[in-house]
Amino acid sequence: MDPQMIAAGLAAGAAIGLVLGLVGGGGSIIAVPLLVYLVGVASPHAAIGTAAVAVALNALAGLAGHARAGTVKWPCALTFSLAGVAGATMGAHLGKAMDGQRLLALFGAMMVVVGLAMLRPRRSPENPDVRLTRASAGSLLPRLVPAGLGVGLLAGFFGIGGGFLIVPALIAATGMPLRSAVGTSLVSVAALGLTTAASYALSGYVEWGLVALLVAGGLAGALIGIAAGKRLAGAKRAMEIGFALLVVAVGAYVVVRGLG
Known part of the structure; x- marks a missing residue:
């Protein structure tokens, strides 16, 4: 890798870590387009596999900070993740069988749909004390398990x-x-990312040198993102809208490039 690619890889990792630390997701939204269009990874499948490894490792780094802050609801996280891993395993096999450019275009279209859905204001009240216990399992499990399975299927695909x-x-x-x-x-980002990464790595779709660069940049970005997230905790709706607009904008760009 030449110095320009090394710098691009580090910058991409920092952006991934920043987004993961700030909003807990969207790292791979940025990672795949950056690897394809900025860093210059020729194969969309290789970009996807490489991004999956880096996102999973950066998510683990970000998770450590959130765990210390007490913002992780572990029983909900583990239940969602177990269902998600099952879905991701099936989805990865389907995704690898599809043409790379078509996969990118579909990826972008899904991003636009999800981003627009996130712009809608929430109507249900928050429940900061929600816990998955024996008493609440009857109401929470029928929602957590199907949601985890569906998200995992899309994440793997x-x-x-x-x-x-x-x-x-x-x-x-x-x-x-x-x-x-x-x-x-x-927790789920790491679990689903590792599941998807393992599937792509077994098929030879991971560039390990770029993974190292993305992780190195991501560690710095995650620290900045977590600190910024604490300061912006009062601007909850603004964070949601900003994240949604990012998803829509990047998704539209990926659709145009994928179809082109």
Whole structure:
């Protein structure tokens, strides 16, 4: 790799870590387009596999900070993740069988749909004290398990950590506040990313040198993102809107480039 590619890889990693630390998802939304269009990875499948490894590792780094802050609801996170891993395993096999450019275009279209859905204001009240216990299992499990399975299927198919799907899915299933959903989502982002990454790595679709660069840049970005997230905790709706607009904008760009 030449110095320009090394610098681009580090910058891409910093952006991934920043987004993961700030909003708990969207790292792979940025990672795949950056690897394809900025860093210059020729194969969309290789970009997806490489991004999946880096996003999973950066999510683990971000998770450590959120765990110390007490924003991770572990029983909900583990339940969602187990269902998601099953879905991601099936989705990865389907995604690798599809043409790379067509896969990118579909990925972008899904991003636009999800981003527009996130712009809609929430109507259900928050429940900051929500817990998955024996008493609440009857109401929470029927929502958490199907949501995790569906998100995992999409995450595996598109080769992503799925954080931009996991955060709204957790909020819809449990009513937990955004800050808790961000921390909790990182457990699933790591689990789904590692599942998808393992599938792509076995097929030779991971560039390990770029993974190292993305992780190195991501560690710095994640620290900045977590600190910024604490300061912006009062601007919850602004964070949601900003994240949604980012998803729509990048998704539209990926659709145009994928179809072109």
